[in-house]
Every structure is written in structure tokens, then in C-alpha cells.
Amino acid sequence: MWRMDCRGVLPAICAACFIGMVLSQTTLSPAVTDTTFMENVTGLTVTPVVLSSTTPGCSAFNTSTCEPCAPGSQYDNNTLLCACCSDPGLCLFPGACLPCNTGFYQPLAGQQQCLPCSRGSYTNFTGSPLCHPCPAGSFNNNTGEDSCTSCSPGFFSSRQSATSCAPCALGHFCNSSGCPLCETCPGGSESLLTAARECTLCRPGMHKAPHQTMCQICGSGLYQIHWGQESCDVCPDNHYCPSPDVNPIQCPSDAFCPEGSLAPGYCMETFFRKAGETCELAPVTIALLVIGGGVALLFVILMVLRRRRDTDGELNMARAPLLRKERPQGRYYGIPCDGEPVYAGW
Structure with missing residues (x-):
């Protein structure tokens, strides 16, 4: 029994040599065979092979050269090039390992299976050691995907690895797929619903500056009769504006209408x-x-005269006791004038 060392030989040539050796030295037994088909690189017919390291076929390989499957691949237990190695995850050369399918990855060496990409990530080629995050403006809500889905118009995704898209807020819009951000409606227009794909013009009597999100009604004394305006005009002098969405009305000749008049x-x-x-x-x-x-003047004069009369009366009453004179004392028949008469007995 002889061994063959494939180091330094191209993998395809080495595989052909290995398969030829296995086919020439393996005794098949229906009881111990696995119906795994290997295509004979040299043009031989397809033959079932024995998947056991104890068979003469495996002893023909130099199993000391077994290597772990490289990142991005997994162990292939359906071929002698891997099954003859003693430990799972090892093959006679890395090319015998199975590359991970799209949507799957394997960052480590010597693994027996590949891992599905998580939600919000993808890989679109086989043999990937890692998954890529979905770029902004796209999303992925399933595992094991090989691509991301662009956000629909009216929706956006501002970050990587998104699992869903969000609708544009009021006053914003997105008119294409794959928007990373929604745009603010330009001046003179607005969006009244979420997830808007386009903006509508402000109605007459309303306005919106570029930095605002929603149309505003013109203020008092202002008017605007056109669609999609960013500002309102002041009602001119000698006119009045009862409503912001109508033309100024000429002021009547007998009225005043300064600039900005409502009526x-x-x-x-x-x-x-x-x-x-x-x-x-x-x-x-x-x-x-x-x-x-x-x-009013006559009333005031009468009130003054009445007041004066009332005042004079009050003064006279107050001065009366003071003006009363006392009679001088005198004697009449030897009796004071103010004395009581006395009966003399006549």
C-alpha cells in the first residue's frame, strides 16, 4: 500500500489522482456503501464509494495532510477527501470543503456547518466568511438572505442593518425607492399625510416658508390669492381685506382704511x-x-347760590346766642331789677 502527498500539486489534479486511486483500490460492498456519487475527473463512470476511514480506500490517502475547512466553508461528509480525515471539519485540502451558500457565512475555520445571515444583513456570494449590513435606504427582515430590499417611495431607512422602513412624517416626502432620509416639502407646499410620495401646494390664503413643515394661514391684515406661495402680502392702503384668500377691497369714500385693515x-x-x-x-x-x-353752567351757578344761602343760614344760627345782649342790673324801689317781687304788707 503506498501513499501520495498532494502538497504543491494543483487541487484539481490532486483530486483526480485521489479519486482514481480510490476507484482502483476500493472493494465495494453493498452492505457498507453510501450512495454518494462522485464524478470521475478522468472520464470514468460514476461509482459509489465507501465512506469509512477503515476501508482500503482511505488508507490510500495521506491523512496527515488533513486541514481544517477555511472560513467561508464547511465540512463535506459526502466525499472521501473529507470523510477519511479523523476529525470532522478537516479535509485533505481546503478545496474539498463545501463553500457556504449565498445568505450563509462562516467566520471560523474547521466548522461543520455555515450560519445564516441575521436580519438586516446579507451576503450575495458563496464561501463568505461574513455578512454585510443592509445599507441605508434598504432593509431585510429575514435570516439567510442574499440581498436587501429597497424602501418603497414614501418610506425611508436612515441607518444600516435595518429590519424595516419607516414612513415619512407629515411635511416630508420621498418620491423614489431606497431613500435614506425624507425631504422637507419645499416652500409653498406641504404633505398632509404620512408616507407621502409628493407634496401639494398651499391653498390661497395660506403660505409656507422653506424651513416650515406645514402651510400657515395668513395673519391679520394680510392676504394671498395664489397657490403655492411662501409668504403673504400686506393689505394695501385705502383697501381692506376681510379674508386672506380674496383680493383687497376698495375702501368706501366716507371710511378710513389704513394699510393692513381688516374692515x-x-x-x-x-x-x-x-x-x-x-x-x-x-x-x-x-x-x-x-x-x-x-x-351745565346754569346748573353750576344755581348750585353755588344754593350752597351759599345754606352756608349763610348756618352762620346766622351759630352767631345768634353770641349776639343776645344782657340787661344791666338796676334797683326799683330798692329791689334789683332781676329780683323777685316781695309783698310789703300793704
Whole structure:
């Protein structure tokens, strides 16, 4: 029995030599054979081979040259080139190992199976030692995948290894597949729903600056009659704007309408009248003021006179005891004037 060392020989040539040796030296027995088919590289017919290291076929190999399967591959237990090695995960040369399928990987050497790529990652070629993360704008929600799915229009994925895409928020849009981010609607437009693929123009009476997300109603004294505007206009002088979505209305001749007016301003009827840019008193108002002033003045005079009369009366009452004079003492018939009369007995 002789051995053959394949080191330094091309793997294909060496495999042909090994298979030829196995076919020429192996005695087949139906009781101990496995129906694993190997294609004879030299053009021989396909023959079942014995998968046991105790068979004469395995003893023909130099099993001291067994090597662990390289990263990205797994042990192939269906060929003598691996089955003749004593430990699983070793083959006579790395080319005899099975490369991992697409969607699977193996980062370590000498492994018996490949691992599926996790969700959010993929590998699109065989024999991969690692999986790649799904790029931004795509996702993968299954294991063992060989590709990632681009986000649909209206959805986005801003990070790698995403397992799903998120809808664009209000005021944002994405009009293509594979968006890593949604864009803000340009000035004068908005999106009123999530997952928007396009924006709609702001209606008349509304506006939106580029940095804003939603259209805004024009403020007091402003108007806008066009679609898709970024700002509103001030209601001009001598006009008024009762609604922001209509043209300014000419101010009436007897009213005031300064810039930014919502409604015309009138002077008080009957009592005032417009004079240029101001209001002045009407004649009837002047007459009423004169009459009212005269009545008020007369009322004040009467009140003053009454007050003075009441004051004089109070003073007289207060001074009366002080003005009363005392009678001088005198004697009448030897009796003081203020004395009691005395009966003399006449």
C-alpha cells in the first residue's frame, strides 16, 4: 500500500489522482456503501464509494495532510477527501470543503456547518466568511438572505442593518425607492399625510416658508390669492381685506382704511364726519355741545347760590346766642331789677 502527498500539486489534479486511486483500490460492498456519487475527473463512470476511514480506500490517502475547512466553508461528509480525515471539519485540502451558500457565512475555520445571515444583513456570494449590513435606504427582515430590499417611495431607512422602513412624517416626502432620509416639502407646499410620495401646494390664503413643515394661514391684515406661495402680502392702503384668500377691497369714500385693515373704519354717525384723514365734529354735535355747556353752567351757578344761602343760614344760627345782649342790673324801689317781687304788707 503506498501513499501520495498532494502538497504543491494543483487541487484539481490532486483530486483526480485521489479519486482514481480510490476507484482502483476500493472493494465495494453493498452492505457498507453510501450512495454518494462522485464524478470521475478522468472520464470514468460514476461509482459509489465507501465512506469509512477503515476501508482500503482511505488508507490510500495521506491523512496527515488533513486541514481544517477555511472560513467561508464547511465540512463535506459526502466525499472521501473529507470523510477519511479523523476529525470532522478537516479535509485533505481546503478545496474539498463545501463553500457556504449565498445568505450563509462562516467566520471560523474547521466548522461543520455555515450560519445564516441575521436580519438586516446579507451576503450575495458563496464561501463568505461574513455578512454585510443592509445599507441605508434598504432593509431585510429575514435570516439567510442574499440581498436587501429597497424602501418603497414614501418610506425611508436612515441607518444600516435595518429590519424595516419607516414612513415619512407629515411635511416630508420621498418620491423614489431606497431613500435614506425624507425631504422637507419645499416652500409653498406641504404633505398632509404620512408616507407621502409628493407634496401639494398651499391653498390661497395660506403660505409656507422653506424651513416650515406645514402651510400657515395668513395673519391679520394680510392676504394671498395664489397657490403655492411662501409668504403673504400686506393689505394695501385705502383697501381692506376681510379674508386672506380674496383680493383687497376698495375702501368706501366716507371710511378710513389704513394699510393692513381688516374692515373699513367709520366716523361716529350724526356726531362726526370724515375730514381728510381724520374725523371732525358735525354741526349738530357743536350745537348740542353749546346747549349742553350752557345748561351745565346754569346748573353750576344755581348750585353755588344754593350752597351759599345754606352756608349763610348756618352762620346766622351759630352767631345768634353770641349776639343776645344782657340787661344791666338796676334797683326799683330798692329791689334789683332781676329780683323777685316781695309783698310789703300793704
